Amino acid sequence: MPVNLKTKKQLASRVFKVGVNRVVFDSDHLDDVADAITRENIRSLFTANTIRIKPIVGTSRGRAKVKKIQKKKRGVGQGSKKGRKGARIGKKEVYVIKVRSLRYRLKIAKDRKEITNKEFWALYKKIGGNTVRNIAHLRTLIDETISKRKG
CATH class of the missing domain: 1.10.1650.10 (50s Ribosomal Protein L19e, Chain O, domain 1)
Incomplete structure (x- = not known):
């Protein structure tokens, strides 16, 4: 027994x-x-x-995570968008992202000693004043300042 x-x-x-x-x-x-x-x-x-x-057996979140990712992707195609471009992402947010990326690129150029400190601040102010359109435009401005200094 x-x-x-x-x-x-x-x-x-x-x-x-x-x-x-x-x-x-x-x-x-x-x-x-x-x-x-x-x-x-x-x-x-x-x-x-x-x-x-016995070890604790919890509920797996794997499938739930996949579902969440799928749900996030839905309705972001061109046909599902309503309102103008500024309705989905604001002007200020776009500006902040652009300025940060440009300042980062400018800092890299200064660290590589491509431009002097004075040239750096001149370009920095142009970025802040929204004169610089994009990274390609910044690159041309940096090249112009380098050629101006050498010429």
């Missing part, structure tokens, strides 16, 4: 601070578990792998 080990399972769950359902006894050493009456006995059985604790 099998021994009722419900109390041992409850004791083990309290010792290891886990749920009762996560405590598993080794079926070959059930008599050892039945003999264990103190918390210390339970701990020694755990080190001997007679008592095991």
Whole structure:
């Protein structure tokens, strides 16, 4: 007749601070578990792998993440757009992104010693004043300043 080990399972769950359902006894050493009456006995059985604790099995978020990505992609095609260009992304946001990228490129040019500090600040002000259209335009302005200095 099998021994009722419900109390041992409850004791083990309290010792290891886990749920009762996560405590598993080794079926070959059930008599050892039945003999264990103190918390210390339970701990020694755990080190001997007679008592095991099942790992937590959570809900996988993998499929949910894929669905979220798919949902984000929907309705961004040309046919789904309503309103003018500035309705989806504001003028200021466009300006800020442009200015930051141009300033970054300008900083790289200064670090490479392509332009002097004075030339850097002259171009920096042009970027801030929205005179520079894009990176290609900035590149031509940098080339012009280099040629002006050399010529």
